[in-house]
Amino acid sequence: MQITQQERDAVYKTIFARRDVRREFISDAIPDEVIERILLAAHHAPSVGFMQPWDFIVVKNPATKTKIKQGFLQAHEEAAELFTGERKRQYQGLKLEGIEESPVGICVTCDRKRTGPVVLGRTAKPEMDLFSSVCAVQNLWLAARAENLGMGWVSIVHDDVIRDALNIPQDIDIIAYLCLGYVKAFHTTPDLQRAGWLPRKSLESSVHFESWPEVDDQVK
Amino acid sequence: MQITQQERDAVYKTIFARRDVRREFISDAIPDEVIERILLAAHHAPSVGFMQPWDFIVVKNPATKTKIKQGFLQAHEEAAELFTGERKRQYQGLKLEGIEESPVGICVTCDRKRTGPVVLGRTAKPEMDLFSSVCAVQNLWLAARAENLGMGWVSIVHDDVIRDALNIPQDIDIIAYLCLGYVKAFHTTPDLQRAGWLPRKSLESSVHFESWPEVDDQVK
Numbered sequence: 001m002q003i004t005q006q007e008r009d010a011v012y013k014t015i016f017a018r019r020d021v022r023r024e025f026i027s028d029a030i031p032d033e034v035i036e037r038i039l040l041a042a043h044h045a046p047s048v049g050f051m052q053p054w055d056f057i058v059v060k061n062p063a064t065k066t067k068i069k070q071g072f073l074q075a076h077e078e079a080a081e082l083f084t085g086e087r088k089r090q091y092q093g094l095k096l097e098g099i100e101e102s103p104v105g106i107c108v109t110c111d112r113k114r115t116g117p118v119v120l121g122r123t124a125k126p127e128m129d130l131f132s133s134v135c136a137v138q139n140l141w142l143a144a145r146a147e148n149l150g151m152g153w154v155s156i157v158h159d160d161v162i163r164d165a166l167n168i169p170q171d172i173d174i175i176a177y178l179c180l181g182y183v184k185a186f187h188t189t190p191d192l193q194r195a196g197w198l199p200r201k202s203l204e205s206s207v208h209f210e211s212w213p214e215v216d217d218q219v220k
Numbered sequence: 221m222q223i224t225q226q227e228r229d230a231v232y233k234t235i236f237a238r239r240d241v242r243r244e245f246i247s248d249a250i251p252d253e254v255i256e257r258i259l260l261a262a263h264h265a266p267s268v269g270f271m272q273p274w275d276f277i278v279v280k281n282p283a284t285k286t287k288i289k290q291g292f293l294q295a296h297e298e299a300a301e302l303f304t305g306e307r308k309r310q311y312q313g314l315k316l317e318g319i320e321e322s323p324v325g326i327c328v329t330c331d332r333k334r335t336g337p338v339v340l341g342r343t344a345k346p347e348m349d350l351f352s353s354v355c356a357v358q359n360l361w362l363a364a365r366a367e368n369l370g371m372g373w374v375s376i377v378h379d380d381v382i383r384d385a386l387n388i389p390q391d392i393d394i395i396a397y398l399c400l401g402y403v404k405a406f407h408t409t410p411d412l413q414r415a416g417w418l419p420r421k422s423l424e425s426s427v428h429f430e431s432w433p434e435v436d437d438q439v440k
Contacts, residue, residue, distance in 0.1 A: 001233075001237050003233065003365065003366050006230070007233060008230075008366040010226070010228075010230035010231060011363065011366035012257070012366070013221075013223065013227060014231050015261045015359055015362070015363065017221050018264075018266070020266055036423075041232060041235045041236075043426055044235055044236055046361065048375060049412065049418070050410055050412035050413060050417060050418045050420075051418065052418075054426060055427075055428060055432075056426055056427045057428045057429070057432060058427065058428070059430060060429075061430050075343070075344040078343065079344065091340065094340075096341070115418060118303060120311065120316075120417065121316070121375045121376055122375070123295070123298065123299040123302055124299065124375065124376055124377060124378050125375045125377075125378075130347075130351075131354045131395070131396075134351045134354040135357070135358040137355070138266075138354070138355040138358035139362075141266065141355075142235070143231065145223065146227065146228040146232070148222055148223055153266065155268060155342070155344065155345045156341055156343065156345075157344060157345075159345070167431045168432045172432070175351070186221055188221070192269065192340070193270060197270060197340065198269070200270075200272070201263075201272045203259060206259075207276045207278065208277045209277070209280075210277070210280070212275075212387045212389065212392070
């Protein structure tokens with residue numbers, strides 16, 4: 001099946017317009033059929049040995065969101081102590097999640113035992129199943145953006161908080177807790193770039209040919 | 221920026237038409253500007269704390285590909301010994317890489333030290349930087365598909381083989397070795413599904429609401 005040039009450009013537009021959203025969520029409900037479409041896109045991610053190790057838990061219950069928000073607040077306070085001076089002040093001023101403002105949360109997991117102990121393609125690289133679930137997150141993110149839905153990945157929360165809030169068994173790995181919702185607007189650049197936290201690297205500094213660069217060639 | 225319904229459908233078409241390609245590569249060269257476009261898409265993946273931990277090594281040298289192919293053959297032989305009976309015979313009959321047939325290889329890495337020891341968003345979940353590089357792989361994969369380029373992820377090779385072949389320092393994590401090329405055709409279903417290795421799970425079996433399902437609710 002051919003992808004036309006117009007379709008290709010739509011994919012690029014979506015990739016470049018995707019943002020990690022924390023501040024701009026509005027409370028409008030997301031129709032069930034939209035959630036189903038983006039989950040179907042996530043479910044069509046690549047997976048090692050076709051094991052499809054992911055599960056998706058859809059969260060709308062405010063009490064559950066509050067538990068996860070509390071976990072964020074604790075982990076955020078711990079994290080702030082790891083920065084010093086101006087960097088600490090800047091960190092504390094950033095808005096880094098929209099757990100309660102966004103109408104829907106989605107937890108993505110990985111069941112490493114799903115298809116038995118030996119998995120085709122995982123034998124030499126054991127983390128491949130975790131990586132498969134991450135590919136599902138990225139499919140979900142791009143599908144959400146294609147639906148004009150904002151999404152944010154909340155990583156400043158300990159896995160145990162999410163495990164407890166969602167009753168996830170110990171032998172299931174937690175990959176991501178995602179917040180989804182319609183937004184006031186999408187920014188054209190990442191929040192952390194605009195805030196001056198770190199600059200966008202040039203593509204040239206990240207691409208090398210035939211070999212890792214010699215030290216003298218590195219411009220980073 | 222709004223994504224139109226037509227653009228949305230192009231994103232879904234690309235997500236559903238993406239395949240892990242091993243057998244169908246043809247030798248036609250990939251224009252440099254196409255490689256640059258897909259790398260730019262990969263470089264616009266989300267990254268924890270905007271650290272952009274990835275590097276991309278583009279491989280065209282046949283001698284380098286041969287080294288990696290030798291590594292695959294060894295890891296593949298080791299893997300076959302982990303299966304038994306009919307499953308082993310089936311595993312040995314599968315075509316699982318196109319390292320030498322595809323004109324371009326791309327190695328994606330993760331530099332976990334890139335922006336210092338404390339990374340915004342990684343403090344409670346240390347694997348987030350690895351996951352960022354995986355998001356770059358998935359962006360790259362979808363961009364390649366949008367360019368009608370096949371891509372295969374070769375995970376049946378030990379990291380040390382790739383590290384040695386590409387002169388990658390010990391403190392850089394290897395995330396993926398990818399094969400890219402134009403193809404005779406794209407299949408409509410994954411190779412492993414068609415081969416009867418594992419079936420496609422239903423979306424329903426992977427989606428839960430508000431909580432991990434009670435044992436009685438699980439239909440897997």
